Amino acid sequence: MSQDWQELGEAGLQFFGKVTASISHEIKNALSIINESAGLLDDLTVLTEKGVPLDPVRIKTHASKIMKQIQRADGIVKVMNRFAHSVDEKVKNVDLYDVAEFVSVLSARLASMRGVDLATLRPEKPVTVQTNAFLLEHALWVCLDFAMEKAGKGQKVMLGIDEKEKRARVNFTGIGLFKRSPEAAFPGEREMALMGALGAEIEVDEEKGELVLSLPSGKTTS
């Protein structure tokens, strides 16, 4: 195995681990709310047995909370399922907006922890690339992670999709002006290996506060 593929494999596993950890955390939160609401219904039943009148509004409120959290958990599991199936095909046609939006959903909790809002802007025309979906998700994730870190608390990072000179592009804006850290160069070796496998490029302009990920549109890239 070449050094690049080894780097790519290790980084891919780390990415998979981070995403699944974040998803499991979300599921735990939904389960916790179900646990407390079910517990409260039980508490109210015990009170009723002691002669305290049962308030139907309270019962309905907590039953609704349980149903809402079950739907939330179901949505989280669907996201996890889609993510797990990202590795099914080596190469396929993907809508860049759809993948960027999906990576935003995967990053939502981490964005919330950093106090950063995310928005994916739908392009006027669909932008399609033929690529490895998992590698593309990983590339978008590392770019988004960098953009969120540089943007900081209270900012809104936007992902704009367009196509220019036969290259599909994701423009990360809302980062603001920033200084690149010499200790943590971006893109580093791992990111470069990832870009190499995708046939993609990352352009970072700290003076303009811009980050662009581009890859060939409509062509096989891996």
Added chain:
Amino acid sequence: MRVLLVDDEEELVTTLAERLSLRGIHVDWATDGEGALQLARSNLYDIAVLDVKIPKISGIRLKSELKKLSPGMKFIFVTGHGSEDDFRAGTAEAGEGYYLVKPVNIDILIQKMNEVLRVKEGE
């Protein structure tokens, strides 16, 4: 017993607060660090129950900020990590604080609160 509950999941804190109130415990709640600090500036709490991961500020950092406001306050950490082992490894800096893994059993939470208060009284 006066308790400050902090978790970014509003439905969780409000329902847990309701359940603790039914058991005669006075509870205030916040969904972020700023809200928690604001409450702690104007109220005295015996215990703060903190989610380890809350937006904008970690539970660990919030603990030290609350300690500055109220040195006698005790802490219980709640985590959404997969296991207690993960939590121990990830939050070694939490020191000897008490912690529970979500979903929390309310009887165990109250038991931990009483343990914390006994330690406080024994200090």
